[in-house]
Amino acid sequence: MKTFVIANQKGGVGKTAIACHLTFFLHERGYKVLHVDLDPQANGSKTLSAHKSGITASQLFNAEPLSIAQSKSGLTLIEADAGLTQVERAENKVIATFHSQLAALAPQFDYCVIDTAPTFGLRMTAALIAGNFVLSPIELEGYSIDGITSMIKAFQGIKQKYNPGLKFLGMLPNRYSAVSPAQKLALKELLPKYASYIVPAKIPMRSAISEALNLGVPVWRLDKSSARDAGKEFKAVLDLVIQRSESQ
Numbered sequence: 001m002k003t004f005v006i007a008n009q010k011g012g013v014g015k016t017a018i019a020c021h022l023t024f025f026l027h028e029r030g031y032k033v034l035h036v037d038l039d040p041q042a043n044g045s046k047t048l049s050a051h052k053s054g055i056t057a058s059q060l061f062n063a064e065p066l067s068i069a070q071s072k073s074g075l076t077l078i079e080a081d082a083g084l085t086q087v088e089r090a091e092n093k094v095i096a097t098f099h100s101q102l103a104a105l106a107p108q109f110d111y112c113v114i115d116t117a118p119t120f121g122l123r124m125t126a127a128l129i130a131g132n133f134v135l136s137p138i139e140l141e142g143y144s145i146d147g148i149t150s151m152i153k154a155f156q157g158i159k160q161k162y163n164p165g166l167k168f169l170g171m172l173p174n175r176y177s178a179v180s181p182a183q184k185l186a187l188k189e190l191l192p193k194y195a196s197y198i199v200p201a202k203i204p205m206r207s208a209i210s211e212a213l214n215l216g217v218p219v220w221r222l223d224k225s226s227a228r229d230a231g232k233e234f235k236a237v238l239d240l241v242i243q244r245s246e247s248q
């Protein structure tokens with residue numbers, strides 16, 4: 001099982017939108033996908049509610065053995081629950097528990113996608129220690145960019161100390177608007193400084209993306225003409241993300 005962690009301590013940058021679309025994308029390609037929602041806001045769990053496993057994410061931090069019935073569809077959700085808030089304040093040893101619980105489920109799945117909350121705390125650390133790849137959605141605006149250096153340092157710290165195999169796939173610009181001078185400028189400033197840390201792609205700002213997430217489908221399944229381009233663009237970006245993971 002290859003595990004993608006979608007992480008950025010900045011809120012509202014598109015972690016959940018991208019995590020859910022990555023899950024749908026891999027599932028449509030015929031893979032068995034486990035989606036883990038570590039954010040008690042549970043937005044992604046709503047989008048994927050048709051695929052509930054009956055297991056909640058806080059159970060992954062508990063040593064009680066888990067068994068997941070193989071879902072017929074091939075897409076399995078471990079949904080966020082209120083208990084995740086207590087997990088954030090638990091002892092560090094639950095990080096190892098999370099790792100071994102995921103490892104025990106690994107033989108049943110090809111991929112795991114972990115959506116995280118916008119806090120660099122215990123749950124995000126656990127996800128980064130258990131994961132293979134980390135992808136960081138970003139928004140090209142001042143405050144979002146300010147946090148980038150500290151985020152990269154934090155990922156590198158985890159890699160050095162606990163998970164040498166962790167690969168940083170890069171920062172993925174989301175909600176891109178080609179007509180925004182501020183965004184263009186931000187990209188121009190960011191590129192020379194962080195070129196090797198940025199996925200060479202952008203997900204444009206498209207209202208069809210939130211509409212689709214509210215309906216529990218990927219944007220390329222939304223039956224309206226405005227979603228057609230959005231779907232194509234999103235798939236092309238996800239293709240590139242998978243290619244980057246395979247070439248690392």
Ligand SMILES: Nc1ncnc2c1ncn2[C@@H]1O[C@H](COP(=O)(O)OP(=O)(O)OP(=O)(O)O)[C@@H](O)[C@H]1O
Binds near residue numbers: 043211213
């Ligand atoms: N490319 C996009 N175009 C339009 N809307 C988008 C796009 N990406 C995300 N959104 C919308 O922006 C909002 C925030 O996105 P999302 O919930 O994915 O961010 P997040 O990083 O998961 O937030 P949080 O940190 O709170 O978990 C949502 O309403 C989502 O549907």
Ligand SMILES: [Mg+2]
Binds near residue numbers: 043116
């Ligand atoms: Mg989210």
